[in-house]
Amino acid sequence: MIEEIPVELMITDIRMPEISGLALVSQIREKRIQRQPSVIFVSGHAQFEYAQEALRLSVMDYLLKPVGREKLIASVEGALKAGEEKDHLVFMRKTADPQLMAIRDEEAVLCESVRQAMHYVETHIEEAISLQEVAGHVHLNGSYFSSLFKEQCQMNFSEYVTRRKLQKAKELLMKTSLPIAEIAIRSGYQRVKYFNKLFKEYEGMSPGRYRAMRNGMEVLVQ
The missing domain is CATH 3.40.50.2300 (Response regulator)
Structure with missing residues (x-):
């Protein structure tokens, strides 16, 4: 049985x-x-x-x-x-961005300003997030914050935001049956066409194909 x-x-x-x-x-x-x-x-x-x-x-x-x-x-x-x-761990391994996971593994050694910035991104993931806005939130000069974030996280702040938003999109694609347009909005992208282009650039396939392939994998492993 x-x-x-x-x-x-x-x-x-x-x-x-x-x-x-x-x-x-x-x-x-x-x-x-x-x-x-x-x-x-x-x-x-x-x-x-x-x-x-x-x-x-x-x-x-x-x-x-x-x-x-x-x-x-x-x-x-x-x-x-x-x-x-x-x-949950199995699910995270299947959808996780390796570069984001590497940053998370090193979170304990990041400075407080960078950790605050990452938390800000988490709590404003559905919004458009600018470097200047977050730099102001952590009380740092924009140029200095940009250099500090790249030094500690090994990627530009804008790339981090993009990867985190796409991670949110992947989770929604796997866990919900929401339309792609709704997932784009909940990931902070008002223009679906731009969201699709960005998703394909990072994941090598469209959001719809990603959902179909991953759901097929779910059937195989469960």
Whole structure:
């Protein structure tokens, strides 16, 4: 069933007829199935070897019988939340701009002015954003701010804004069924023709084709 139907969460005993829970999960982990489920083990045996093997199999929780209702619900909620976070990371890897990710990884060492500027871009992503406007917001001379941003982020501020807006567009293309024109506006571009041109320049394809290809990939990996 798991080979044919995506399963988010599996709760299984360890000692069972024909196959143990440990062997079951081990076989699932080895298969290239549509979706690897989060797993909760339930057992009447507090054996160290069982717990050790459960850790190796990346099991979310190991509950000893008798399992109370509240404890089981808490375990299920934790497992589902962890699964959502994993799905989000997979999604981000598929859509993320490598250069933006590199900047994010180094964010801790950026100066406060640059971090403030990046936050300003995030909160005004649907607007037209100019260098002078952001430089004024962080109380720096435009020319100095431009040099500082390029030195710390290894790209011009205008390119950063463009990449961040297109990242927003890619997320909307993947997560929603909004028309391309609406996505352009929500990404800060009033002219759809210019948005399409810019998107194709950076992504090598039109927004519509990107959505179709990525949605096709979603079907394959889920």
